[in-house]
Amino acid sequence: MFNKMQENLDIVERYLEGNLSEQERTAFEERLLHDEMLRLQVDDMKVIRAGIMLASRNATLQSLKQLENTLPSIETKVISFWSNTWLQAAAVLLIGIVAYVLWPVNSIEQKLFATHFEVYPNVISPTVRGGEANDSTLRAKAFRAYDQKKYEEAIELFLNISEKDEGILFYLGNCYLANGQVEKALPVFEKVLNEYDIFDEQAEWYLAVCFLKMEERERATQALKKVVARNSAYKEKAQTILDKLN
Template sequence: MEREELIDKFLHSELTPAEKEQFDDLLTNDISFKEDLDLLSNLKSVAGAEDRDDLRKQMANFEAKIAANDTKVVPLFNYKKLLVAASILLIISLGVISLLDPFGVSTNDLYASNFEPYKNVVTPIVRGIADDNEEIAAFSSYENKEYAVSAEQFGKLYETTQKPYFLLYQANALLAIDQTSEAIPLLEQHIALKDELIERGKWYLSLAYLKENQKEKAIQLLEDLSANGTFKKGDVQKLLDQLK
């Protein structure tokens, strides 16, 4: 079995007993094999699982060219330097890791695991009953997950009524369709109006900040909710613990 394939299977805990024996022998008796293991371990840590197959294919292709003298970059030293450079570019392009905080939590993952559109607590919808009321129509769209439509409807309703809760629901609809940057100013405006749903606004604004990688702003809001609020008390504290 090729050395790189052995290392790759080791890094993903896929070695058979026979392959493990071959791996241990190389690790004990071949210094260059250990160097390759260290290099590929570093590459794995920055590339992430989703890039595994593509990275392995590219490396295998490059190794084949070296073996066939089909490339000007023959020395292994240069080959390794290129791989290290590639790993740095991968860090920058994918944003999967921070150079200053390599084991930091992913704010995007935290957002995804905590966000769900806020339920309709304002205007109950009676199914099967037609109504020309614009507010009912907006909340019907929202409950049917027609978020782009409901965002527009809520926006128009706020313009005509100036009721703060329409900002909260418009922002939630926008968050549901990944229009985070558009949702943030609506949530900030909603909080400034200090209506009875202000804690909901702070929770969703903290999540929106996380989605935009504005970690410190998110922490500040969550700390305020933890100290002074009651909404999602457990989730607020759990999220704070994950961010610190």
């Protein structure tokens, strides 16, 4: 039983770090659907990892405080401070450490997401100047909000449309992603890709973009390779990102 628990912990850690192959990840996520104990282990590991990161940051901050306490007292004259070479070096070191600890450093995946993500243009119901008052349907209101970059409002309107066709779902996914709700965007794009055939090329691209946002390099790489293989309009972008990831 101990060996089984250890095996589970190993694969959970690899899953959270994005180090599983596509086949392993698919099999693992299938297990999650039916294994409550495994789901609890995943949740526990997420909490533990978050705690370790917080403890590490707190320890670094404590070290900074101790370093600050060891610095000799500084005269009030500014010129005397900067004339002391040791104090200059200590100040530069302290500033550098604080900047490293407290300033967020974007991963390569996040940088690539920021560079290449843009919402898909509204080609279904473009807003026409002077025509807003003539169309008050829920669908028209949703696309007007989308065109105005009011993504939270557009999400609510799209969700209230009773019959959601492929176009509604695709633009709903765009709204989620633009609004930072990548965990909701992902299944929507998967549905568009797997169950429809009008926006499937676009959905495949946005799936890859979702994985970049989630910093899941392995899944992003596999998705981008599929985009390249499809030879769609996104092929060049996908290859550029792959080159930078590898």
